[in-house]
Amino acid sequence: xAKELLKGNNAMAEAxxxxxxxxxxxxxxxxxxxLLEHMAARMPELGRAFVQAESEVAAINMVYGTACTxxxxxxxxxxxxxxxMTEGLSYIAGTEVPMVLIDVMRGGPGLGNIAPAxxxxxxxxxxxxxxxxxxxxxxxxxxxxxxxxxxxxFDLAEKYRAIAVVLADGxxxxxxxxxxxxEMQPLRKGTPDWAITGEPGRPRRLLTSIYLQPEAEExxxxxxxxxxxDVEANEVRYQETYLDDADIALVxxxxxxxxxxxxxxxxxxxxxxxxLFRPISLSPFPVAQIRQLASRVRSxxxxxxxxxxxxxxxxxxxxxxxxxxxYGRMGGVVPLPDEVLAEILRVSTHPTADLNGHTRxxxxxxxxxxxxxx
Amino acid sequence: xxxxxxxxxxxxxxxxxxxxxxxxxxxxxxxHVTWIPSYGPEMRGGTANCTVIIGDEEIGAPLVKHPKAVIxxxxxxxxxxEPLVAEGGALLVNSSLIDHQVARADxxxxxxxxxxxxxxLGDKRLTNMVMVGALLAATGALxxxxxxxALKAHLPAKHHKLLPANYDAxxxxxxxxxxxxxxxx
Numbered sequence: 160x161a162k163e164l165l166k167g168n169n170a171m172a173e174a175x176x177x178x179x180x181x182x183x184x185x186x187x188x189x190x191x192x193x194l195l196e197h198m199a200a201r202m203p204e205l206g207r208a209f210v211q212a213e214s215e216v217a218a219i220n221m222v223y224g225t226a227c228t229x230x231x232x233x234x235x236x237x238x239x240x241x242x243x244m245t246e247g248l249s250y251i252a253g254t255e256v257p258m259v260l261i262d263v264m265r266g267g268p269g270l271g272n273i274a275p276a277x278x279x280x281x282x283x284x285x286x287x288x289x290x291x292x293x294x295x296x297x298x299x300x301x302x303x304x305x306x307x308x309x310x311x312x313f314d315l316a317e318k319y320r321a322i323a324v325v326l327a328d329g330x331x332x333x334x335x336x337x338x339x340x341x342e343m344q345p346l347r348k349g350t351p352d353w354a355i356t357g358e359p360g361r362p363r364r365l366l367t368s369i370y371l372q373p374e375a376e377e378x379x380x381x382x383x384x385x386x387x388x389d390v391e392a393n394e395v396r397y398q399e400t401y402l403d404d405a406d407i408a409l410v411x412x413x414x415x416x417x418x419x420x421x422x423x424x425x426x427x428x429x430x431x432x433x434x435l436f437r438p439i440s441l442s443p444f445p446v447a448q449i450r451q452l453a454s455r456v457r458s459x460x461x462x463x464x465x466x467x468x469x470x471x472x473x474x475x476x477x478x479x480x481x482x483x484x485x486y487g488r489m490g491g492v493v494p495l496p497d498e499v500l501a502e503i504l505r506v507s508t509h510p511t512a513d514l515n516g517h518t519r520x521x522x523x524x525x526x527x528x529x530x531x532x533x
Numbered sequence: 534x535x536x537x538x539x540x541x542x543x544x545x546x547x548x549x550x551x552x553x554x555x556x557x558x559x560x561x562x563x564x565h566v567t568w569i570p571s572y573g574p575e576m577r578g579g580t581a582n583c584t585v586i587i588g589d590e591e592i593g594a595p596l597v598k599h600p601k602a603v604i605x606x607x608x609x610x611x612x613x614x615e616p617l618v619a620e621g622g623a624l625l626v627n628s629s630l631i632d633h634q635v636a637r638a639d640x641x642x643x644x645x646x647x648x649x650x651x652x653x654l655g656d657k658r659l660t661n662m663v664m665v666g667a668l669l670a671a672t673g674a675l676x677x678x679x680x681x682x683a684l685k686a687h688l689p690a691k692h693h694k695l696l697p698a699n700y701d702a703x704x705x706x707x708x709x710x711x712x713x714x715x716x717x718x
Contacts, residue, residue, distance in 0.1 A: 164556055164557055330595060493594075493596055495598045497598050
């Protein structure tokens with residue numbers, strides 16, 4: 160298919176439809192609303208289910224019910240709305256039914272604002288709800304990648320009977336870029352062998368997240384953990400740019416990854432050997448790849464639109480093999496390439512060991528100094 | 534190599550659409566492009582802007598501090614972006630609504646009476662296309678013919694009767710920019 164100029168929110172919605180999403184339940188919230196609007200227009204046209212629920216809590220429970228029937232189902236929201244859904248997410252994880260969630264992150268905490276941010280990394284990567292479970296979390300950096308990862312999310316959710324999250328931000332949701340949509344997939348015939356379909360005569364199927372006997376609940380937990388080991392073994396995704404001869408490696412995801420790419424190019428033009436490692440799967444996290452990277456570069460520089468949430472995972476992965484530096488903007492401020500370039504220059508000229516655990520304090524000092532009168 | 538363009542004005546002046554025309558043309562011309570609007574809690578009559586980045590390789594950051602070109606459709610936009618245009622960049626000023634002179638000497642400035650031209654062409658909604666025409670001539674970011682073809686290809690057929698006036702608006706804006714920059718040299 161030819162490239163079209165597509166807005167991120169609309170592109171993810173249409174990608175979900177073409178991946179065979181048969182039901183959407185949601186509640187509007189900026190900067191995600193075009194996704195819901197696109198679904199409102201298109202799903203009824205195709206004879207599929209669209210409900211604008213009375214709240215996010217209702218929407219996620221509608222998703223839960225539909226997921227139990229084995230149909231491809233999704234919801235989407237933005238940070239505060241996703242927080243409202245987290246109880247349902249835990250029930251869905253505990254029931255081992257697949258669903259897709261698209262979170263178009265905005266500034267927080269609290270009601271925050273509608274500007275792009277990455278402050279929900281921990282919430283999504285650690286599962287979001289209560290109990291021991293993990294969700295697959297995929298972080299696109301372009302409209303094309305948002306399309307591709309939305310399709311992938313449906314496949315992975317089904318494969319692992321898990322929640323698959325596409326973790327975007329307001330910038331990606333609102334941005335237009337040329338991109339190519341996939342062909343419309345035919346809807347799957349039949350249902351998975353665990354789905355409840357109300358069919359009389361066949362052996363009973365049970366989907367639940369309540370196991371009153373602790374041993375039975377532990378058995379479920381063991382199954383979830385075993386399955387997650389498979390996810391870790393098979394589903395790590397990342398992109399490396401200019402890393403072959405790099406002394407410094409930036410680690411950044413999503414929109415921060417794009418900003419980092421611009422800064423890396425500018426630094427390369429100044430003769431600095433710097434590259435970019437961009438995790439695409441935030442969960443499972445590319446632990447082994449970052450461990451290996453840390454052993455061959457002089458420094459890692461993590462760039463995020465939050466206070467260093469992925470920073471902790473990078474440090475765990477690096478295991479002290481090299482200093483791990485940090486630069487971030489918070490509250491909906493998108494860092495500009497010039498700021499990241501300044502950080503690359505700093506790390507390049509002062510490769511001071513950052514192994515004392517004061518990464519955030521040092522960053523906050525630099526950030527406050529750089530903001531000046533802001 | 535990439536060109537960053539900010540188009541800024543009041544809501545209702547066609548700021549976002551002008552940016553989309555550039556984005557469509559860049560895409561049709563086989564270039565990489567991003568279009569991103571300001572999407573704050575604003576309403577009609579409030580300020581609006583969008584950033585368009587056109588490049589020959591994958592585009593990184595969708596926002597930049599120092600754009601190579603700015604179209605300022607009203608005074609608040611000029612006040613905001615005059616200090617930010619990159620050195621040697623282009624500043625296109627809608628002189629119909631802005632009676633200020635640009636203070637900076639290190640940018641190429643073109644004053645375009647875009648509202649007057651649009652009204653003379655019969656539709657004040659052509660203001661944005663007059664400014665886009667001036668931008669094309671001042672920056673060479675995209676070929677004029679590619680932009681005209683993009684308008685035709687992506688405007689819904691029911692609006693195609695408006696194409697000739699849009700083409701005229703682009704041409705008049707471009708003519709003003711060419712004359713202004715020739716005088717400046």
